[in-house]
Amino acid sequence: MNTQFDKQLVAEPEQQPESLSRRAFFGGKTISASIATAAAIATPTIAAASVPGAEIDNAMHVIQRLTMGVTPALYAEVNSMGVDAFIEQQLNPAVLDDSETDAMISRFSCIHKSTAELLQGKKRAAIRQELNGATAIRAVHSRRQLQEVMVDFWSNHFNVDTLKKKTAMYKPANDKGIRELALGNFSDLLMFTAKSPAMLEYLDNNRSKAHRKNVPNENYARELMELHTLGVDGGYTEDDVLAVAYVLSGWSIKGGEFKFRPFWNRLGPLKDGGDVMGWMPFAAERSVENGESFINFLAYQPATANFVCWKLCRYFVRDDIEQYDPLVAQVAQVFSDNDTEIVPTLRAIFNSEAFRQAKGQKVKRGNELLFSVLRATDATLSLEKPQKLGNHLRRQLLKVDQAVFECEPPTGYPVNADAYINTNAMVNRWNIGFDVAANRAGKFIRVNPANWINNPVTTEELVDQLSMSLMSRQLEASEKQALYDHLGRAPEGAVRRRELRQVKTLAGLIFATSSFQIR
Amino acid sequence: MFNSKFSRRNFIKTLGAATALPALSSLSSVSFAASGQAEHTVINVFLRGAMDSISAIVPYTEQAYFDARPTIAIPEAGRIPLNEQFALHSALSPLKPLYDQGDLAFIVAAGLGPKSATRSHFSAQRRMESGSDDNLQVDGWMGRYLAANSGSNAVFRGVGMGKVQKSLRGYDSALGLSSLSSFKIKARGINAKQVPDTLRKLYQDIDHPILANEAVQTLSALDVAAANALGSTAKPAGYGTSKVGSALHQVAELLNADLGLESANVDFGGWDFHREMGSWNGGDLSIKFSELSTALAAFYNEIAAKQSNVTIVVMSEFGRRVKENTSGGADHGKGGAMMVLGAGISGGQIYGDWPGLAPENLHRGDLKVTTDYRQVLSELVDRRLGRPDLLDVTFPDYTSEQYLGVFG
Numbered sequence: 001m002n003t004q005f006d007k008q009l010v011a012e013p014e015q016q017p018e019s020l021s022r023r024a025f026f027g028g029k030t031i032s033a034s035i036a037t038a039a040a041i042a043t044p045t046i047a048a049a050s051v052p053g054a055e056i057d058n059a060m061h062v063i064q065r066l067t068m069g070v071t072p073a074l075y076a077e078v079n080s081m082g083v084d085a086f087i088e089q090q091l092n093p094a095v096l097d098d099s100e101t102d103a104m105i106s107r108f109s110c111i112h113k114s115t116a117e118l119l120q121g122k123k124r125a126a127i128r129q130e131l132n133g134a135t136a137i138r139a140v141h142s143r144r145q146l147q148e149v150m151v152d153f154w155s156n157h158f159n160v161d162t163l164k165k166k167t168a169m170y171k172p173a174n175d176k177g178i179r180e181l182a183l184g185n186f187s188d189l190l191m192f193t194a195k196s197p198a199m200l201e202y203l204d205n206n207r208s209k210a211h212r213k214n215v216p217n218e219n220y221a222r223e224l225m226e227l228h229t230l231g232v233d234g235g236y237t238e239d240d241v242l243a244v245a246y247v248l249s250g251w252s253i254k255g256g257e258f259k260f261r262p263f264w265n266r267l268g269p270l271k272d273g274g275d276v277m278g279w280m281p282f283a284a285e286r287s288v289e290n291g292e293s294f295i296n297f298l299a300y301q302p303a304t305a306n307f308v309c310w311k312l313c314r315y316f317v318r319d320d321i322e323q324y325d326p327l328v329a330q331v332a333q334v335f336s337d338n339d340t341e342i343v344p345t346l347r348a349i350f351n352s353e354a355f356r357q358a359k360g361q362k363v364k365r366g367n368e369l370l371f372s373v374l375r376a377t378d379a380t381l382s383l384e385k386p387q388k389l390g391n392h393l394r395r396q397l398l399k400v401d402q403a404v405f406e407c408e409p410p411t412g413y414p415v416n417a418d419a420y421i422n423t424n425a426m427v428n429r430w431n432i433g434f435d436v437a438a439n440r441a442g443k444f445i446r447v448n449p450a451n452w453i454n455n456p457v458t459t460e461e462l463v464d465q466l467s468m469s470l471m472s473r474q475l476e477a478s479e480k481q482a483l484y485d486h487l488g489r490a491p492e493g494a495v496r497r498r499e500l501r502q503v504k505t506l507a508g509l510i511f512a513t514s515s516f517q518i519r
Numbered sequence: 520m521f522n523s524k525f526s527r528r529n530f531i532k533t534l535g536a537a538t539a540l541p542a543l544s545s546l547s548s549v550s551f552a553a554s555g556q557a558e559h560t561v562i563n564v565f566l567r568g569a570m571d572s573i574s575a576i577v578p579y580t581e582q583a584y585f586d587a588r589p590t591i592a593i594p595e596a597g598r599i600p601l602n603e604q605f606a607l608h609s610a611l612s613p614l615k616p617l618y619d620q621g622d623l624a625f626i627v628a629a630g631l632g633p634k635s636a637t638r639s640h641f642s643a644q645r646r647m648e649s650g651s652d653d654n655l656q657v658d659g660w661m662g663r664y665l666a667a668n669s670g671s672n673a674v675f676r677g678v679g680m681g682k683v684q685k686s687l688r689g690y691d692s693a694l695g696l697s698s699l700s701s702f703k704i705k706a707r708g709i710n711a712k713q714v715p716d717t718l719r720k721l722y723q724d725i726d727h728p729i730l731a732n733e734a735v736q737t738l739s740a741l742d743v744a745a746a747n748a749l750g751s752t753a754k755p756a757g758y759g760t761s762k763v764g765s766a767l768h769q770v771a772e773l774l775n776a777d778l779g780l781e782s783a784n785v786d787f788g789g790w791d792f793h794r795e796m797g798s799w800n801g802g803d804l805s806i807k808f809s810e811l812s813t814a815l816a817a818f819y820n821e822i823a824a825k826q827s828n829v830t831i832v833v834m835s836e837f838g839r840r841v842k843e844n845t846s847g848g849a850d851h852g853k854g855g856a857m858m859v860l861g862a863g864i865s866g867g868q869i870y871g872d873w874p875g876l877a878p879e880n881l882h883r884g885d886l887k888v889t890t891d892y893r894q895v896l897s898e899l900v901d902r903r904l905g906r907p908d909l910l911d912v913t914f915p916d917y918t919s920e921q922y923l924g925v926f927g
C-alpha cells in the first residue's frame with residue numbers, strides 16, 4: 001500500500017478520506033486529538049472511552065465482509081461517506097479508479113500474454129507464481145475490494161486447479177473473464193466458464209466425443225449440475241448426467257480458444273425425445289445451440305437460485321445457515337427476479353437483518369487472513385522481481401492451504417470454518433502474523449513497524465496505538481491484559497526501549513487474537 | 520450457533536487439561552509418554568477421487584475386462600498374478616511381499632451399500648466417512664468410536680493429516696496436522712518463549728467456540744510436540760517424494776513416539792481419472808499406484824516394531840465405470856476395492872464375492888458392490904480392536920450379518 005499512500009500526506013482526512021494514510025491517521029486532527037487526550041489523562045477508563053471501542057460497529061462489519069481487510073484509512077473513509085454509500089460504491093466498481101493497481105499488475109510478464117503464447121511457453125510454475133502475486137496485489141491494493149472478494153468466491157465456485165495438465169496456461173484468460181463478470185450476471189458467468197478452456201481442460205470435457213462408438217466424458221456434465229448450478233439434491237438423476245454429457249460432447253478447445261466440434265457431438269438418449277428435468281434439445285444434433293440452451297436452462301432453475309444463494313449467504317453472513325433458511329429463499333427470489341444479476345442479489349444479502357446481526361460470526365479463511373495482515377501492516381509488495389514476489393506470496397498462502405487456483409477437488413476451497421480450521425492451521429495462521437510483522441515472509445514483502453506507533457508514553461498507549469493501526473479498533477480488555485502480562489508491564493508503565501523492541505511480537509500477537517482472526 | 524461441532528462440556532474439560540499443562544511442561548518427555556503406547560492404531564488412507572480398482576487388482580482372466588477396456592486394460596507385462604483370477608498392477612509391486620507374507624489383504628467389489636449408492640464424489644466421501652446411510656449424520660465412524668472409547672486422554676489420540684476429516688468428527692479433540700517440522704510458533708526475540716502462554720490467555724474465555732476449542736488443543740499439542748521433538752526425524756529415502764509418503768512418515772513418527780495415537784487419517788487425492796490413465800508403465804495412473812505402494816511399504820517398514828498393533832485400511836469412495844470412455848479414462852462407477860495391512864491379519868488373500876464384469880452382471884455399467892465397506896470396518900472394530908460393544912455407536916444403522924474373516 002505504500003506505493004499508493006507514501007506520496008501524499010493529507011492534512012484533512014475528512015475531506016479526502018480515500019487517500020488517508022496511516023501517517024495522516026496519527027497526524028490528522030480528529031483522531032490524533034483523541035489519542036492525545038487519552039495520553040494526557042492516564043485513567044484507563046477515560047482513555048478507553050475516547051478512542052473507538054473494541055466492538056465491531058456497522059462500518060467495521062461491512063468493511064470486514066465486503067473487503068479483504070480493514071485499514072485505518074478505509075475505516076475513516078467509510079465513516080465519512082456512510083456505510084450505505086460504501087456498499088453501493090463497492091457494488092459498482094467501475095466508478096472507482098483502479099489504475100494504480102492495474103499499473104502494478106502490468107509489471108507481471110506471463111499473465112498478460114495470449115493463451116496461444118502461453119501454450120507455446122509452457123511456463124507453468126511462472127504462471128502460477130504470477131497468478132498468486134497478481135491476486136494478492138489486487139486483494140491488498142485494489143479499491144474495488146468487493147469485486148476481488150467476489151472473484152475469490154466465483155474462482156472457488158467454478159474451481160480450476162492450475163496444477164492439472166495444461167490448465168495453468170488457460171487460467172489467466174479464465175481469471176480475467178471471472179473478474180469482468182464477478183459482479184455481472186450469473187448466467188453469463190456460467191456460460192463463460194462452460195466455454196472456458198481452463199474449465200474444459202480441468203473437468204475433461206476437452207476431448208469428450210460421442211460419435212460412432214465413443215462414450216462421452218461425464219466429468220464436467222456432473223460437476224456442472226452438482227457444484228455449479230443445481231446442487232447434489234437439485235433434482236437431476238444419473239440418467240441426466242449421461243444425457244448432459246452427450247449434449248456437451250464436442251465442447252472442446254482449439255489453439256487456446258473454445259471450439260465446438262460438431263462431428264463429436266451426439267444427443268445420445270435425448271435423440272428420440274427424452275428430456276432432462278423437462279428440458280429438451282431444440283436444435284439438430286451436432287449444434288452448439290443445444291448445449292448453450294441447456295446451460296441457460298440450468299442458470300434459471302429454482303434449485304440453482306437456491307444453491308448459489310445458499311452458498312453466498314454462508315459466505316457473507318454465517319457458516320451455519322441452512323439450505324432452506326428464509327434468508328436464502330428471500331435472496332434466491334431476488335436472484336431469480338433479477339435475471340440472475342449478482343449485484344441486486346448481494347444487495348439483498350447486505351440489506352438483510354441476518355447480515356447486520358452477524359458481526360464477527362465468520363472466521364477469516366487463510367487467504368483473507370494473509371491479505372488482511374498485509375493491508376493492516378501497510379506492507380510494501382515490491383515489484384522489483386514480480387515472479388519472486390508471487391512466489392513468496394504463494395508460499396505464505398500454501399501454509400494456510402490457500403495457494404491461489406490450486407485446489408485439487410472441483411469443490412474449491414471450503415467456505416465453512418470447521419472445514420479449514422484445525423490444529424496445524426491455527427499455528428500456521430498465528431505464524432503468518434509473526435512472520436509478516438518481523439519481515440520474515442519473504443524479501444519482497446516488507447513492513448515498517450515504526451509506522452504502527454506514534455511515540456507512545458505508556459504501555460497502554462503502545463497497545464492501543466498498535467491495535468488501532470492494525471485493527472482499527474481496540475482489543476478486548478482481557479486481550480489487553482494478556483499483552484501487558486506478556487510485556488511484564490502495568491498499563492501505566494512507561495514505554496522503554498525494551499518494549500519498543502517487542503513491537504513486532506506484539507503485532508504478531510494482535511494478529512493471533514480471535515478478534516483479528518474473525519470477520 | 521456453532522453447536523454442530525461445539526460441545527461446551529467437552530470444551531471445558533479440554534480447557535482444564537490444557538491449563539494444567541504449563542506446570543507439566545517442565546517435566547521430561549517421559550511424562551508425556553506416560554499416556555503411552557496405544558493398544559492399537561488404525562490408519563485410514565482415503566484415496567480421494569475414486570481409485571480405479573480394476574486397474575489395481577486386475578481380473579485378468581475375464582474377457583469382459585478386456586472387451587470393456589480396449590485401450591486401458593492392463594496388459595500381461597504390467598501384471599503380477601496374485602491367484603488364478605486376479606493380478607496386481609505392477610506399479611503396486613512393493614506391496615507384493617507384504618501380501619505374500621500374509622500381512623496384506625485385498626477386498627474386491629467393496630464400497631457403499633445400496634442405500635448410500637451415489638456417483639457424486641463428495642456425497643460418497645461424506646457417507647463413507649460418516650459410516651452411516653443417513654445423509655444428515657454430521658459425525659464420522661472413527662470420531663464416534665474415539666469419543667465412546669474414552670479410556671485415554673492423550674492429546675494425540677485422533678489425528679487427521681492435512682485436516683480433520685469427516686471420519687474423525689464427533690471426537691472433539693481430534694487434531695489436524697500438516698507438517699510436524701513446521702508445527703511450532705515462530706515468534707523470536709525478547710519474551711518469545713512467553714508467546715504460547717500469552718496465546719493461551721488471549722484465547723481464554725473467548726466466546727467463539729471453533730477458535731476457542733482449536734486454540735486450546737493446538738497449544739496442548741504444541742507442548743507435546745516440543746517435549747517429544749516431533750518433526751525432527753528424517754524421512755527414510757524409501758518413501759519417495761510424494762505427499763502421501765510425507766504424510767505417512769509423519770504418522771510413523773507419531774506412532775514411534777508412543778503418544779497414544781489411536782487413529783490417523785491420511786488423504787491421498789488425485790484419483791479422478793476421467794481421462795489419460797496412460798500406459799501401465801509410466802502413465803499417470805501408474806505413477807499414483809507407485810506413490811501409494813512405495814509410501815505404504817516404507818511406512819510399514821518404519822513402524823516395524825508396531826506392525827501387530829497397527830492396522831492400515833486403504834479405501835476410496837467408489838470405483839470407476841467398467842467401460843472406458845473416449846478420453847482414455849473411465850467415469851464414476853460403483854464397486855471399488857479396499858486394502859487392509861497389518862501383522863497378524865489373515866492376509867495374502869483376496870476377499871469378497873466377485874460379481875463379474877460381463878455386461879449382464881453390471882449395474883448401470885458398474886461393478887456391483889458385494890461387500891459393504893462397513894462389513895470390513897465392523898470386523899476391524901469387533902475382532903482386531905476387540906470392541907464389539909462399540910459397534911452400535913460406531914455404525915449406528917448398520918449391522919454385519921457375518922464377517923469376511925480378514926482379521927482371522
